[in-house]
Amino acid sequence: MWRVANTNKPTVTVLGAGVTGVTSAWYLSQAGFDVTVIDRQNLPAMETSFANGGQISVCHATPWANPSTPLKALKWLSQPDAPLLYRINGNIEQMRFIYRFLRECTAKRADANLVQMVNLGLYSRDALKDLMAKLPLAFEQRLQGIMHFYTSHAEYQSAITPTQRMQTLGCHRTLISPDQARHIEPALGMLGDALVGATYTDADLSGNAHLFTRELAKRCQAQGVKFLHDTHIDSIHQTNGTITHLTLTHKDNTITHKSDHYVVCLASHGKALLDAIGVFLPIFPAKGYSATYQVLDGARVPQVSLIDDEYKLVISRFTSDQRDVLRVAGTAEFNGYNTDLDKTRCHALTRRVRSLFGDALSYDEPNYWTGLRPMTPSNVPLIGQAHFGQVRHGSTGETLDNLWLNTGHGTLGFTHACGSAKALTHLMAGDEPNLMFDLIGL
Numbered sequence: 001m002w003r004v005a006n007t008n009k010p011t012v013t014v015l016g017a018g019v020t021g022v023t024s025a026w027y028l029s030q031a032g033f034d035v036t037v038i039d040r041q042n043l044p045a046m047e048t049s050f051a052n053g054g055q056i057s058v059c060h061a062t063p064w065a066n067p068s069t070p071l072k073a074l075k076w077l078s079q080p081d082a083p084l085l086y087r088i089n090g091n092i093e094q095m096r097f098i099y100r101f102l103r104e105c106t107a108k109r110a111d112a113n114l115v116q117m118v119n120l121g122l123y124s125r126d127a128l129k130d131l132m133a134k135l136p137l138a139f140e141q142r143l144q145g146i147m148h149f150y151t152s153h154a155e156y157q158s159a160i161t162p163t164q165r166m167q168t169l170g171c172h173r174t175l176i177s178p179d180q181a182r183h184i185e186p187a188l189g190m191l192g193d194a195l196v197g198a199t200y201t202d203a204d205l206s207g208n209a210h211l212f213t214r215e216l217a218k219r220c221q222a223q224g225v226k227f228l229h230d231t232h233i234d235s236i237h238q239t240n241g242t243i244t245h246l247t248l249t250h251k252d253n254t255i256t257h258k259s260d261h262y263v264v265c266l267a268s269h270g271k272a273l274l275d276a277i278g279v280f281l282p283i284f285p286a287k288g289y290s291a292t293y294q295v296l297d298g299a300r301v302p303q304v305s306l307i308d309d310e311y312k313l314v315i316s317r318f319t320s321d322q323r324d325v326l327r328v329a330g331t332a333e334f335n336g337y338n339t340d341l342d343k344t345r346c347h348a349l350t351r352r353v354r355s356l357f358g359d360a361l362s363y364d365e366p367n368y369w370t371g372l373r374p375m376t377p378s379n380v381p382l383i384g385q386a387h388f389g390q391v392r393h394g395s396t397g398e399t400l401d402n403l404w405l406n407t408g409h410g411t412l413g414f415t416h417a418c419g420s421a422k423a424l425t426h427l428m429a430g431d432e433p434n435l436m437f438d439l440i441g442l
Contacts, residue, residue: 011036012028012034013262014263019213020407022045022213023418023420026220033261035220035226037226038246039229045214048267050210053329053330053411054140054314055204056128058415059201060146060415062110063117063380064375064379069084080345081345081348083311084312084331085333094284097334121412127421137212137219142305145204145304146304147304149181149195149308150198151195151196181197181198187360190356191356206317231249232250233247234247238403243400243403262403262404268283270405270407280390282377283382285337286411287332287334288331289330290328290368292367293328294323296359311330312331331349339371341370373413375411382405383420383424384404385400385441406420419435
């Protein structure tokens with residue numbers, strides 16, 4: 001493990017205790033930094049990382065912004081249960097995001113962004129597997145790979161080119177027949193002739209992101225990382241390109257907090273904080289839904305984590321001594337910072353799940369949840385040293401010498417968490433990460 005050269009431990013404050021913040025804290029502490037994590041919740045991973053789809057899916061790297069998306073999004077505008085739904089409200093930030101998103105929908109930009117996502121995904125998956133080899137983390141993980149399955153001939157045909165492109169980039173996502181898919185995952189036999197094809201990535205994996213983050217947070221604490229929970233970050237202050245302090249609120253007490261370095265891992269909520277000091281992140285929240293169902297017949301419920309491309313859903317089974325459940329997550333609703341459950345969208349999830357797995361699951365009391373994914377127009381996250389002005393992956397400008405970004409991971413926060421944290425730690429320790437990725441501020 002590389003370490004900072006200074007014998008006096010530099011202090012780092014990580015803003016946010018989700019999966020990205022906690023993995024950042026782990027790698028930074030291992031590199032010799034004195035780390036404090038601040039979060040407004042009473043425990044780690046209580047917001048975006050709480051009940052997501054639970055996949056580490058390099059194979060799911062195709063950007064949302066691609067040539068086929070604008071027409072689909074236009075068609076879906078009038079469908080309240082659509083996989084991708086823009087609730088247009090005239091908000092200037094929403095309109096700015098849509099404009100930037102559409103600019104990324106060209107074939108050239110989509111391919112460039114795909115390369116970024118696959119490179120980071122491979123690097124991150126390796127980092128996670130190294131971490132799992134060193135730490136006995138129990139997070140309901142499954143190592144059987146991830147399968148995209150298709151019940152639409154058109155969707156299957158549209159998957160062939162990106163699958164082949166991913167193969168050239170080192171992601172071993174392979175096209176397989178319906179019979180091969182059923183051999184790998186017998187539960188897909190319930191689909192009968194409706195299954196028209198699949199792709200399979202055997203090196204990908206799944207697990208409970210909430211449990212992973214909580215387990216790793218315990219390891220962080222054992223290594224001396226401090227957690228300030230129930231603490232709101234009210235403002236960030238800078239003078240001449242240096243962050244001087246944070247203003248915090250804890251139990252109605254106002255606190256001034258100082259550190260040598262600051263790392264922003266606040267998902268959708270970092271934008272407003274940094275806008276105030278002239279660092280403008282191209283992040284807009286996308287509300288994702290999940291539903292968790294009790295398994296009644298384990299033989300007819302998948303062991304392999306699945307992706308339903310037609311409905312933009314991910315499907316993961318979580319099993320422990322205490323429970324056996326199926327988590328289905330997906331869709332995206334651009335509706336600002338609203339986290340209310342929409343019954344129409346919840347029922348659409350259950351309707352699709354029932355069509356796939358019938359009475360193998362209990363639908364009496366599905367546990368519905370929403371979380372805000374921090375989306376960038378390109379889908380590529382923002383990792384590196386912050387600078388003034390408009391930020392995008394690979395951008396440069398007048399940097400702030402002690403402010404760092406690890407945010408904007410969208411739907412792939414769990415997939416990219418370890419790699420993003422490892423790469424950022426390399427940068428902060430004065431090293432170059434072995435990663436082909438457009439980092440910020442370099």
